Amino acid sequence: MTPVLFDFSDPGSAALWSPINDGVMGGVSQSRLRHDTAGHAVFAGHVSFENNGGFASVRCRPGDLGRKDVVAYLLQVLGDGKRYKLNLRTDDGFDGVNYQAGFHPPAGSWASCRIASADFLPTWRGKPVADAPPLDTARVRQIGLMIADRQEGPFRLAVRSIAVEVA
Incomplete structure (x- = not known):
């Protein structure tokens, strides 16, 4: 079974996401998640190292996104050759422990990226939380x-959907 958490063919789905960039630490990187009329969302922007910056991110509003027995998170994406991270939080807070796992979609073609639940590591501001x-x-x-x-x-x-694979 693969319940879909976000179907970005719906223009309203992208409206639930907000940028959280390195400006929270003085940087000047920029990003946003917007709906594309082709029927998907686009996470795009510019990462800058100015003022000790170096990251850009977007996050959805808190909601009931939890599912028991999730073995993997599935993303339908069109990459640009860069590496990305999927971040999961188990609370409604702005800051705190964040579970991260990386993925590297191929450039120029739609692909399915499967990230095993066991691959998510707890971090706080990019540092491991032992x-x-x-x-x-x-x-x-x-x-x-x-x-x-x-x-x-x-x-x-570009992102078509985020779903979960349940055992």
Whole structure:
């Protein structure tokens, strides 16, 4: 079974997401998630190292996104050759423990990226949190997309959907 959490063919889905860029730490990177009339969302912007910056992200509003027995998160994406992260939060807060896993979609063609639930690692502001519990997929409240890891310049990731694979 693969329940869809976000179907970006619906223009309203992208409206539930907001940017959270390195400006929270003084940087000047920019991003946003917008609906494309071709029937998907686009996470795009520019990552800058100015003022000790270096990341751009978007995150959905808190909601009931948790599912028991999730073995993987499935993204239908069109990449630009850059590496991205899927971020999961188990609370409604702005800051705190964030579970991250990377994915690297091919450039120029639609692809399905499967990220195993076990691959999500607890972090806080990009640093590992050794004493945090493993991800509890039943408690997921927020989902986000991020670009970081010293990838300066413009980026563009098209997203058709985010779904879960349930055991």
